[in-house]
Amino acid sequence: MTQTTFQLTPELVKAAQAAMRSRDRDEIAKYWDPGVRFLVPGNHPYAGWREGLDEFMSFHNKLVELSGGSIRMEMFSVLVNEDGYSIDMNRCHATRVGAAPDSTSPYDQMRFEGVDVLKWENGRVVEGYAAIFGEGMTNWNLFLSPVTGDGHHVAV
Amino acid sequence: MTQTTFQLTPELVKAAQAAMRSRDRDEIAKYWDPGVRFLVPGNHPYAGWREGLDEFMSFHNKLVELSGGSIRMEMFSVLVNEDGYSIDMNRCHATRVGAAPDSTSPYDQMRFEGVDVLKWENGRVVEGYAAIFGEGMTNWNLFLSPVTGDGHHVAV
Amino acid sequence: MTQTTFQLTPELVKAAQAAMRSRDRDEIAKYWDPGVRFLVPGNHPYAGWREGLDEFMSFHNKLVELSGGSIRMEMFSVLVNEDGYSIDMNRCHATRVGAAPDSTSPYDQMRFEGVDVLKWENGRVVEGYAAIFGEGMTNWNLFLSPVTGDGHHVAV
Amino acid sequence: MTQTTFQLTPELVKAAQAAMRSRDRDEIAKYWDPGVRFLVPGNHPYAGWREGLDEFMSFHNKLVELSGGSIRMEMFSVLVNEDGYSIDMNRCHATRVGAAPDSTSPYDQMRFEGVDVLKWENGRVVEGYAAIFGEGMTNWNLFLSPVTGDGHHVAV
Numbered sequence: 107m108t109q110t111t112f113q114l115t116p117e118l119v120k121a122a123q124a125a126m127r128s129r130d131r132d133e134i135a136k137y138w139d140p141g142v143r144f145l146v147p148g149n150h151p152y153a154g155w156r157e158g159l160d161e162f163m164s165f166h167n168k169l170v171e172l173s174g175g176s177i178r179m180e181m182f183s184v185l186v187n188e189d190g191y192s193i194d195m196n197r198c199h200a201t202r203v204g205a206a207p208d209s210t211s212p213y214d215q216m217r218f219e220g221v222d223v224l225k226w227e228n229g230r231v232v233e234g235y236a237a238i239f240g241e242g243m244t245n246w247n248l249f250l251s252p253v254t255g256d257g258h259h260v261a262v
Numbered sequence: 263m264t265q266t267t268f269q270l271t272p273e274l275v276k277a278a279q280a281a282m283r284s285r286d287r288d289e290i291a292k293y294w295d296p297g298v299r300f301l302v303p304g305n306h307p308y309a310g311w312r313e314g315l316d317e318f319m320s321f322h323n324k325l326v327e328l329s330g331g332s333i334r335m336e337m338f339s340v341l342v343n344e345d346g347y348s349i350d351m352n353r354c355h356a357t358r359v360g361a362a363p364d365s366t367s368p369y370d371q372m373r374f375e376g377v378d379v380l381k382w383e384n385g386r387v388v389e390g391y392a393a394i395f396g397e398g399m400t401n402w403n404l405f406l407s408p409v410t411g412d413g414h415h416v417a418v
Numbered sequence: 419m420t421q422t423t424f425q426l427t428p429e430l431v432k433a434a435q436a437a438m439r440s441r442d443r444d445e446i447a448k449y450w451d452p453g454v455r456f457l458v459p460g461n462h463p464y465a466g467w468r469e470g471l472d473e474f475m476s477f478h479n480k481l482v483e484l485s486g487g488s489i490r491m492e493m494f495s496v497l498v499n500e501d502g503y504s505i506d507m508n509r510c511h512a513t514r515v516g517a518a519p520d521s522t523s524p525y526d527q528m529r530f531e532g533v534d535v536l537k538w539e540n541g542r543v544v545e546g547y548a549a550i551f552g553e554g555m556t557n558w559n560l561f562l563s564p565v566t567g568d569g570h571h572v573a574v
Numbered sequence: 575m576t577q578t579t580f581q582l583t584p585e586l587v588k589a590a591q592a593a594m595r596s597r598d599r600d601e602i603a604k605y606w607d608p609g610v611r612f613l614v615p616g617n618h619p620y621a622g623w624r625e626g627l628d629e630f631m632s633f634h635n636k637l638v639e640l641s642g643g644s645i646r647m648e649m650f651s652v653l654v655n656e657d658g659y660s661i662d663m664n665r666c667h668a669t670r671v672g673a674a675p676d677s678t679s680p681y682d683q684m685r686f687e688g689v690d691v692l693k694w695e696n697g698r699v700v701e702g703y704a705a706i707f708g709e710g711m712t713n714w715n716l717f718l719s720p721v722t723g724d725g726h727h728v729a730v
Contacts, residue, residue, distance in 0.1 A: 116343075154720070210521075212567070243399060411713075457707055461709065496655065551613055551704075
């Protein structure tokens, strides 16, 4: 695939995110560069730059594991431009595996809106950064906190 | 101005942000709805929803005041879409007024990249949210912290 | 009262804390120096050094106000020494005024254990620092947060 | 050693902390119960309850490793009481291994005052909690942060 044949469209962004959610490496590699780096937001043990597709996929797998598969992301708008950037806006929610079903604690329930900023080259994502709006950031940090609300250390 | 005559372009976004930086209320009101609400990111005394143009402008004025006018924002890419959203990506830096000139403390020096998400109706911004990437968020919270690094309470 | 007549005992510490809870200024002034400074823990609009008895009392009054009078502190052990320090260990809980009665949110419910370290001179407290154990600190910061869990700005 | 022969004194507390700093397991076991649990303050990958002497020692060893052996703790006052509690007050500082020598970043330089609360039974410590005053807590969290100031993920 060459730069000339590559069209950055909302449909392409949706396909790339659906591929990542599928957890099928061959499907993912159609849209995400093997050298992709991604900045996970917040300050917690999974935060910071994930270098390469494997490290980035392992972060996604961790979110699935921590949420017992309950994590859901609803993309409600997508933007693209001629600089090679896409930004998809998302609502995300998840419940921690093992949480009491009626717990409303931010350590157990995650709910936020945010963006995924993706930089594309030659039809694939080469760099990305996520960001979260408002107190969704505090919720995200506590959901991924290395210590529970009652002070138990979480192995990471 | 009616919906039919309104074209959401990167140029319009740049003009809206330049107007806000000008601090000229008449100029600002061309682009920002009087009822605009804006979600300031982070957890600090200026965080959360600012309701209405006056409250939002007073937040901008506070940033200018705290930084002794040193705050700079460099917009490096803009995206717009047909849902009425614009997102501008920015690098921002500032030095706190009164900081020692060589201080590198995150309470004194602010430097981050982030996005402003704006929702437009009838040619004006009606809602917005900012978000910050990576540890820029920690830097932002400490720059706007109600307590200094050596523990002095800051009146807000 | 002179240094020679002053005996730092657990009973004196209990009397000083009871006086502060009474909110009776004359009673308080028996145990707390007019120039007392106190370091409120955490990073929130009431954190940092409170300088002088009036500023310190206004912090206590704020806690009573924010909790609709529900704040309770149970002292479970007291230590004193010959350097003029006392440390009382406390369990503290409060419910934010206006919170839904069944809310378990850390923005609404405060529950922690911590210490008050007091330095005594001539029979009165001249300096103090509080500190909180474990995730009680996160709870304290969210209870006193300038932004609610759903992002509303709180005037402080 | 039986309860009747055990005297909780400042000298015993100093000996117990000196033993922990020696990193000599036999020496440590004279003062610290094999089943001791200790609540490490803050929200970072080493925070929360450390269960048992080995887990607690491995936390101390981690601090030595992260600071390249530079960590220093100066005990400036000790309190004990008849409930079996000791509290030692400390000033602590450290420089992260690999930090630029002139870095003043809170991710690289740690400096705080705080307390170690220890509960003694039969001459040995069975439970403890540390707490940190003021913005020393923010410094501690950033020094032990799983992400550097420029966003690099730190393996923990």
